Amino acid sequence: MSRFEPVEDQYEPHDLEDEVFEYWDAVDAYEQTKQHRADGETYFFVDGPPYTSGSAHMGTTWNKTLKDCYIRYLRMQGYDVTDRPGYDMHGLPIETKVEEKLGFENKKDIEEFGEQNFIDECKQFAEEQLDGLQEDFKSFGVWMDWDDPYKTVRPEYMEAAWWGFEKVHERGLVEQGKRSINQCPRCETAIANNEVEYHQVGKPSIYVKFPLAERDGSLVIWTTTPWTIVANTFVAVDGDLDYVGVDATKDGETERLYVAKACVEDVLKTGRYEDYEVVEELGGEEMVGWTYDHPLAEQVPDHAQAEGSGQVYTADYVEADRTGLVHSAPGHGEEDFERGQELDLEIFCPVGNDGVYTDAAGEYAGEFVRDANDEIIGDLDAGGHLLSSEQGHSVREGQCWRCDTDIVRLVTDQWFITVTDIKDELLDNIEDSEWFPQSARDNRFRDFVADSPDWNVSRQRYWGIPIPIWTPDDEWSGEMADAIVVGTREELAERVDQDIDPETVDLHKGTVDDLTITEDGTTYTRVGDVFDVWLDSSVATWGTLDFPEHDERFDELWPADLIIEAHDQTRGWFWSQLGMGTAALGEVPYDQVLMHGWALDSDGRKMSKSIGNIVEPGEAIERHGRDPMRLFLLSQTPQEDDMKFSWEEMAEMQRRLNILWNVFRFPLPYMRMDEFDPADVDLEDAETELVDEWVLSRLQSVEETMTEHFADFEQDKALDELLSFVVEDVSRFYVQVVRERMWDEGDSASKEAAYATLYRVLEETVALIAPFAPFVAEEIYGNLTGEAGHDTVHMCDWPEPDEFWHDPDLEGEVEVARAVEEAGSNARQQAERSLRWPITRVVVAADDDETAAAVESQRALLTERLNARDLELIEPGESWGELSYAAEADMSLLGPEFGDDAGRVMNAMNEASVDEPTVETLEAAVEDTLGEAVDLTEEMVEFVTQTPDDVTGVAFDVDGDELGVVYIDAGLTEDIESEGYAREVIRRVQEMRKDLDLDLEERIRVDLDIDDDRVADLVRDHEALIADEVRADEFGPVEDGHRKEWEVEGVEMEIAVEAVAAAEASD
């Protein structure tokens, strides 16, 4: 690529990005960049694996873009960064999608299809989804190792999970146990709590009388799940609550009912009793130990009847609601189960994994539980146990997140990692990681870890990593000491009875379920379950490194230096990694966490299919391009706050990039014409002017600040700093000032210094923007550096501030000067004197020495920018004649001094106008207004000047600190009018040159016909200036030229222009 080639007039993201993609391919940009840092210090970044279903949405895009930005930045800082992407490919979501595709309804269909066939289908589906995602990520310009992602379905990764699990087992933290779980009866597997979704459903609401065994009367309970009464084991009361026995009468018959005292009226009304009498009052504690007969004893002969069943116990989940007595089935509900365990009661669960009653349910065997509700209600009624029954009671019901089937609570055998045994260690290990923001770690995360129960890692499914536990075929004791846990493929090959090759063996269920182990005469078979997918990703830090298959890199790199995910991962990946890392290795597997938010729609609502407010990244790219989309995403804070999507802001980013593009293309024609070569100029020795030195100093400051922001994981602020430098400092100021020097024909040291300065600024700016907008950075870098630079901007070092150029004092001075200029422009406008017309003088009243010094040192710049003949500086303490003064109050001092009157005093001060800026004169003015004397001090007051009519004055400030006032003297003189009119003519001739589409170098002849003799004379005085500016060879009659009538400040003039060459040709 040769240098300073002409470029598009307009920043065109799409064409540019397509070209850059091709260019990257052509020069192997990604590989070269990695190679370039191969000897650098290692940095172990770990990608949180997205789940391979669906395509990349805005949240995923934000996440990957953040990762890409930090990886690119770290590479520029010299690190050899691990950038292996990962994909989470196992699990129920994929199984259900494949089931749908194959038209399956339940597990039996899968069994018929064949486990291995089903697993193959899942694998193929997951791979297809992965390809789609990967294409999306590449198209965002994310540079990761796409040729070699880690996949949770590969044997070496599955082995990493086995290895970790075996370590956990060695620490004695694995156990089989019964737990009350959410079961999806269709998927026939446990569902994690957070995988349960809720919706409102109508359910039965029944009051049931449990007949007491050793005394008259019944306990009254209420439930919305009649089918769980089959498994009733005890009734719970609140030990501290008051209960009553009432004799209730209906249809002439009286019966004794026991309910909470507070519930009597409601229960009896519900049961349509006509009358009642309280005959007993007793505390809940007194009822403990009462026995009752199971209301469905006849239909369920094998109902819970072991020692302790069928009795009343206390439980803390009881409230004085409904009846104050709670039917409890430890075989179903979670609280019931836990209380049952405490009481050492039997766990009776007559329901299979498919939600169908087993033989233990007697007459109901073979029926789906919820379908049996009506029959059970009928049986209760027939047995005289039903006090009341209603349908359609609205409650929140959990359903399976994948297939929407209503869940049932069951107690089943599950495998656990008993993280509650190492809770203190987990909490300690939290301290070893640094979070951004840290408050998320100390509040949200810590609370979650403190409350976390044991981790149920088993799922009764197919598409997952098989749990590597083998138990004896004959009766297993339940002790882990009597089970075998396998940690690696090699160990598997050594121990199993069958002949397998550890290099090639697939570890999925279809293969390993057939493998048996025989040791000491006992044969062991693998337990059927697979791991919860959260266990898969929990081992990502070593899975990324293909450990334990290879251990060198693990020894060198582990634990991870950085992970970046959204806040939902506090209970997800941040937690699962902490749990697994601590249980297996005693350490948290990551050092730093950057926790970002979610991508919401423009109203701050979640993007969802049902609302129809999803913005696809593809659409954003189509509308604005990749770099603008990335800039928008990266301009959002990456720490905890959710992002509100905004098309406007994305469009704004495109505009900002267009400004960068304009800044870049502006000097190209001049540099090209002059054959500028940056290598020939040593900027430090070049004849730089103050403004060059200023912009170079600003560049150093920007670099310093950006680096600090990156260190704090605030890339949004770094980007903001850079863009405002490009827009405010370079485009709106430096380029404006430096233009005239570039127009210089012939060689000039000043022009060369300007070239070299702008070149340096651009070269480093594109390096600074490279992590954010990699495409446009590449394009500009390539054009600027040609063969002299790296093959890609992404190989550049991160620009470090150069002390030689860093001059904060100069920056401060120019900041003041720019404030003066801005105020001066404002004053000019108020005086209705356009910039083309010179003014005789500008007067700057500086409030302090520093400001005065700044104005003095930037005198040349200011007079030029304000087009003033002279600049007069009023030193601090001095005042300019003909000014009066107004006062502004400092409320922080007025408040404490005057209390309730502070507001009135302030108003009086604001209204005052005095001849001299002293407290005494002000006090007098305030007294006039208020009618009472007040004591003011210097500190309470700030005086501002008021200008006479013939002069316009505007105060100037830097960041809100007022520093002084600029006065524009707009009085006219002949000399000024002469130049003013001349410049009006110049501007119009220039426009006409443009109308004619003349070449920059083209010489012209100009004919001026001005209606006003005085003005015509004034203009003639500046004929030389006009000729020079518009490249006119002569003034005189123009025959066939471009002719136009103008009105300038009320004066009619006719101007004609023709090219000299054209005129000669026609002669």
Place this chain on the structure above:
RNA sequence: GGGCCAAUAGCUCAGUCAGGUUGAGCGCUCGGCUGAUAACCGGGAGGUCUCCGGUUCAAAUCCGGAUUGGCCCA
């Protein structure tokens, strides 16, 4: 139901920790500039700081409560 986070101009956000007459960019509008020109410069309008209470001479800011939205947990 509980925990954490957010709410400030039409839009995106700063200001909240250390209370003192609310700021920026964009958009809108009026004007200027015109060899970067779909660029650039200046002016202006636009806010009950979500609401209700409290503390204080003074609250966007501190405290309590509510509403709405987000994540997580039950």
